[in-house]
Amino acid sequence: QVQLVQSGAEVKKPGASVKVSCKASGYTFTSYYMHWVRQAPGQGLEWMGIINPSGGSTSYAQKFQGRVTMTRDTSTSTVYMELSSLRSEDTAVYYCARGMEEFRFNYYYYYMDVWGKGTTVTVSS
Amino acid sequence: DIQMTQSPSSLSASVGDRVTITCRASQGISNSLAWYQQKPGKAPKLLLYAASRLESGVPSRFSGSGSGTDYTLTISSLQPEDFATYYCQQYYSTPPWTFGQGTKVEIK
Numbered sequence: 162q163v164q165l166v167q168s169g170a171e172v173k174k175p176g177a178s179v180k181v182s183c184k185a186s187g188y189t190f191t192s193y194y195m196h197w198v199r200q201a202p203g204q205g206l207e208w209m210g211i212i213n214p215s216g217g218s219t220s221y222a223q224k225f226q227g228r229v230t231m232t233r234d235t236s237t238s239t240v241y242m243e244l245s246s247l248r249s250e251d252t253a254v255y256y257c258a259r260g261m262e263e264f265r266f267n268y269y270y271y272y273m274d275v276w277g278k279g280t281t282v283t284v285s286s
Numbered sequence: 287d288i289q290m291t292q293s294p295s296s297l298s299a300s301v302g303d304r305v306t307i308t309c310r311a312s313q314g315i316s317n318s319l320a321w322y323q324q325k326p327g328k329a330p331k332l333l334l335y336a337a338s339r340l341e342s343g344v345p346s347r348f349s350g351s352g353s354g355t356d357y358t359l360t361i362s363s364l365q366p367e368d369f370a371t372y373y374c375q376q377y378y379s380t381p382p383w384t385f386g387q388g389t390k391v392e393i394k
Contacts, residue, residue: 196383198330206322206330206373208383220381256329263336265318272320272377274341276329 163187165257165277172283178245181280183257190238191215194260196273197231197242199253211260211271212240247284254279288312288376292386298394305361307389309374314354318378321350321359324388325370333372334359361391369393 168182183195197209210221212231219231230243240257258273289312299305309319317337322330332341334350337357347362361368374386 205388206324206375206385208381208385211381211383222382258330261335263318265336266316270318270377271380272318272332272335272375273322273330273383274332274335276331279329 163259163275165259165275167255167257167277167280170281170283172285173247175248175284175286177247177284178243179247179282180241180243181255181257181282182239182241183277184237184239185214185259186238188259191235193262194271195231195233195240196258196260197229198256198258198273198276200256200279201250201253204253209242209255214238214240244282247282249284252282252284254281256280287382288315288379288384290374290376290384290386292372292374292389294389295387296390296392298392299364300394301364301366303364303394305364305368305391307359307372307374307391309352309357309359309386311355311357311376311378313379315376315378317353318376319350319352319357320375320377321348322373322375323368323370324373330373364391 164186166184212219214233233240257277259275260271261274263270291310319337321334324330338350371388371390
């Protein structure tokens, strides 16, 4: 079955960087985009960006431009999300989610069908 | 960016009740709408996509409808395991993908 297994919880100091991994299994890794979504404590869901595991192309939310980098390793079917210059407001659970393709009206649309369990990142001095 | 607004933000209901949650987009999204269920401490789970298509394995008491800018999620007969927070998300005009703020369904 399709699974996304994320790395463990992290505690970081302000100004540091964190790199979260998401290992995919149960499907062809390079055939599906991967999203990253975060959720601050008690808050809603916030889209951070997307990576195409096939070619490595990325698109980031404007809010995170310059601070986030998404990469992939096709040999291990793993995607990574690195967030730099951490501040307390980055304390959140970070999720990876597979992008499922829907073809409609001669165009492709992508929703999120399978999610990882999340990685808690705590930023505290 | 397309803004998604859900209502209500929370509701109290009893087991067996019919529950409806509304999601409004700031512009037309041509049924490119997904609904997710999230329980405390868990990842979101996809319930419906394309506004009304039920994800495999999701109980048929969940249904979706709507068009243009206005969409609804209906739970026909609320079950104990349905108490959770529900999010809508548009995937019509991307990036960015945008979510509603969530609707918490609590036990009355």
